[in-house]
Amino acid sequence: MLEVRSLVKSFGALRATDGIDFDVREGETHAVIGPNGAGKTTFIGQLAGNIRPDGGRIRFAGEDITALPAAQRARKGLARSFQITSIYPEFSALHNVALAVQATSGHSFRFWSPAFSDDGILQPAEAILREVGLGTRARVLAASLSHGEQRQLEVAMALATKPRLLLLDEPMAGMGAEESRRMIDFLGTLKQRHTMILVEHDMDAVFRLADRISVLVYGRVIATDVPERIKLNEEVRRAYLGEDS
């Protein structure tokens, strides 16, 4: 589904992405882990279309998307959630998701009829909110949601665009233990229906959800393998010495 070849990105003297080869198969959940400063954010930024790579190629469902801006990638089915919560604070949770639904149901150059009285948008939005566990919080202002609920909203919005590939950037960032467990369970239910790239620090989640794991260190992928073998990989252990294990 996704194929990355020889991706490079430098910021001045810093080679944040140093020749990454990476691929995601249809239906798999592929986790990306690595110590802080490994270049995960830069990598995700290039996949999502926010950062332009200096070199290399990205193919999505057979199509070369290297030069495509973020909005076009999203329309092609590449959805993302942000590591630092990025929602519409002054809209309700329902309207947040509704906007995402609207983005993929027909064009939006309609100037007259109200956007959100259209059941074609509100019903799917409500359904997704229920799925994510925010069904009862639909009318709440997004800014008033708890941090954990906002993280759920992030994922909901990504789901609402009917994606072919989900790019989840630390969905559990800042969540407590109980919330994290619920999110992991939820992501587990997504596994059957979606292809996902999961960037996470929470190793519990990674080892439970991932079909394959790629380890990113100093801008390079030092290993890509199934979780059991990654655990035993020498280089990986060395990279993580003193950090999460």
Place this chain on the structure above:
Amino acid sequence: MTWQLVFEQLLNGLQSGVTLFLMAAGLTLVLGIMNVVNLAHGSLYMVGAYLALAAARWTGSYALGLALGVGGALVVGMIVEVVVLRALYERDHLDQVLATFGLILFFNELIAILWGRAALFASPPAWLRGHIDLFTGSRYPSYRMAIIAVGLATAVLLWYVVTRTRLGMLIRAGATNRGMVAALGVNIRLLNTVVFGFGAALAGLAGILSGPIYNVQPGMGELVLIQVFVVIVIGGIGSIRGALAGAVIVGVVDTLGRAFLKPLMATVISAPAAENAGPALASILVYLLMAAVLAFRPQGLFPARGG
């Protein structure tokens, strides 16, 4: 249209350019480092001109008037920074635009109250009222030449301060990463006030120098300010080099356009048509230039980031 005439207009363009540079340098630093839109920069230009004029009349000395004018602009600038701008750093650009717009109204009217709405007459000092001989054989007003000299000297001074002193280093660091500079323990408030005051002084200087050539009247700052915006857009925000390049380009293009576009056009189209179209096109030439730069290099010719 002789070569002498062209060269003379070129010098005029350079003179207009360095005046714009004096204003643009201060403004681009304020925009780049403090990320604040300050529409009242033109008011400081005006304040400098009026204070210098008043001081010169009072003391009878041009030099003293100049010094007091620049000093006065500096002080007024710092007061504005402390009283108004500090409340605006964290606000969005819209709020900054509106608040500084309110300042413009205030300053224009204050000047009108103190000195009236009619344009005042400012003359260059006696020792600069003559002409000098150019190598082309024609003569050029000494005063304008002095402006060019002062402007270029200021550019060199600024270059020295920005690239060779600690203050300059802080300024450049602030232009690329404000938060980091503050986090490093630098007294960012003092830095802001100093930078702003410095920019205000430069604007005041520009106003004083321009007095004899353009009009000294309420609202004089705003006319220049918009040209300064064009300069900054062309040159790139936060970059002194960009401000100089942009200012010279704008000054020269504008001056040459006004001088030669009508006669040039008259050679191609009919004279009466050129009579109207010439000045019209000349007046919008720099804006078309800005549009062109935006189309191909939206961040300007010498953007600060990376420099």
Place this chain on the structure above:
Amino acid sequence: MKSRLVLWAIATAVLVALPPLLLAIGQPFYVDLTRRIMILAIAAVSLNLILGYGGMVSFGHAAYIGIGAYAVGILGFYGHFNGGLHFLVAIGASALVALAIGAVSIRTSGIYFIMITLAFTQMLYYLGISVAEFGGDDGMRLKRRSELPFLDLNDPVQFYYLALVLMLISVFLVSKLVNSRFGMVLRACKSNEARSRAIGFSPYPYRLAAFVIAGAMCGLAGALYGNHTNYITPGLMSWTQSGDIMFMVILGGMASTAGPVLGAFALLFFEDLLSGWTQHWQVILGPLLVLSVIFFRRGLAGIFYKPDA
């Protein structure tokens, strides 16, 4: 929602009743003033679309007042007095200019956008000054007001009601627009641009469309304004005029339908009041504006009801 409609109904009733009342007490000047306020309110409503809902700080909106007014003036200069033609050209020309300016400017953002819109408006101002045939700096007097079927614009009261109707229509149009799909995308892009891109909305086409619509609506206001003042000068396009309109929008409360109207009434009545006291009223208004920006965030509309969700 209903309470809002009630408030509007009351306001409309008041405005409808005003002319006969004012004429009865011998104050025709206030009919003219209110008419002027309503015309500028249309300009403020149009700016609110791109500023309040779209987040685009366009400091050059007065350009379209100028274009609309000059459309009326120039057509009249050449002997065309048909009001329908005037309004059509005013709206069309404004839309085209907005398209041209917007196409270049909207690719930038933040400080750049503000400066650029300001610069382009100034460019039009200079253009207006330099064309001597239409009066240059001094402007031109309208030969005759626009001629409309069923209405005589020379009758101040009829003109007043036309302005009122058009103001109400523009408010209605904008309120429909901002709740439509198009409007929601515009508001989303203002609220969080990165998020909007991430779900597949590319801000540029929506912003450009909004910019054109706002320009066109403001052009209509310009055509009305030219008729109102009977005298058309480049000063209509000055950036102080742009600043005034912006203040109406802010004062009234951005991103609300009534805000710009409230702001227009507040600012212009206040200016009228102040100018009665002293010819130097701007020295008072200036600091007041500064203070209102620093301390007074939600605007007048916030007093009446909560902002749109």
